[in-house]
Amino acid sequence: MLKVCYFTSKKSSDVRVFEKECSSLVNSGYEVYLVSPNAKDEVKNGVHIVGFPYKPKGLLQRNFSLPKLLYRKALSINADIYHFNDPSCLHYGSKLKLKGKKVIFDSFEDHPLLIFEKKTIPYPILYLISKMYSAYEYYYSKKFDAIISCYHWTYERLAKACKNNKLIFNFPILTGSITKFEDTSRPSLCYAGLFSEMWKIENIVRSLPELGDVQFNLAGHGDNSYINKLKKLEGWKKVNYIGLVKREEVHNIIYAKSRIGMVLLDYIPLCKGDIGNLSNNKFFEYMMAGLPIICTDFILWKEIVETNKCGICVNPNDINEIVAAIKYLVNNPDIAKQMGKNGRKLVEEKYNWKAEEKKLIALYKTVCD
16 A cells, blocks of 8 residues: 655645545545644544644744654655645655655645735735746756646646646535525525635625615634724625634535625636636535525636526626626526526536546556556
8 A cells, every 4th residue: 555645734624635635545545644733643534644843933934944844754754655735845845756755746826826916015026036936836846746736827837847737626525415595584695714805805795785685694714904894884784794613514504594605706816817717615615505606707717607507707896796796696586596506516517526536546646657
């Protein structure tokens, strides 16, 4: 049995790392170890979780000291295959290759584009940093046995460095059946996740005064200054603010009590303007729950939503478009219900982890051959 060591700065409970990738590898016959800072040593879902004490003291330590600690702990596992997702560990992936190990780099984000989200830094400096990192990433990617990408443009860029490159998306693990929605006399919207400017939550709240009896179920976490900003808006009085909810409880506490899922991601650098990406799990989780969605009019999202009639695409910065879309779904409950069913069916047939798991296992087979 081949031994795999996945080392990451993320928590050992991270859904993509633990529940999807590591658990899938165990189910495919690999002996899997997951190295993560401050994790409890245990075997869970067949995955051997290995931790080590780590007290974060800032960004520099996270990018320099933590990768070294991860590498040392991972090396002690003496695995056949090493799998990592932190760009700060690229150098250590190369060191593992020198020791005769098979190495897979899992690029969770498109980091050259992610750099441009640091809006406090002048653009010319960001541009230079992005170019430098891109060259650095490309240099090390040539040394690895495989690359996993989750953005089309990451795949295209790194495919030139490593031919064994797979585009594997973070689609949800298919669970249950279509939601049994609770009866409520008040139509409601929902958002569950990170509170930040890029999710345009303030525009949803601003639309509420024009929407009669519509309520907004809001759950998640984020910067307190942003939450305080939302509370000052007129529409806040129609917000059912629930706060942080455990992931396993979101379905019953939020989705089952809502009628429309809101996915208004701004035109951020990671989406290349109006192109969008398929790496946002929230988009597909709403669909899996059987909720019609109102989402950003990204090209990639429109191809899914409009073609399959599972929601409405709008400009996330246009309040009038947001209001019109919500009114349409509220005033046409039968159409909204059918859109929800269409979305659920689409996730069942295509946009789920089982489909991506096959790609992961196929990639590992090529690495082992």
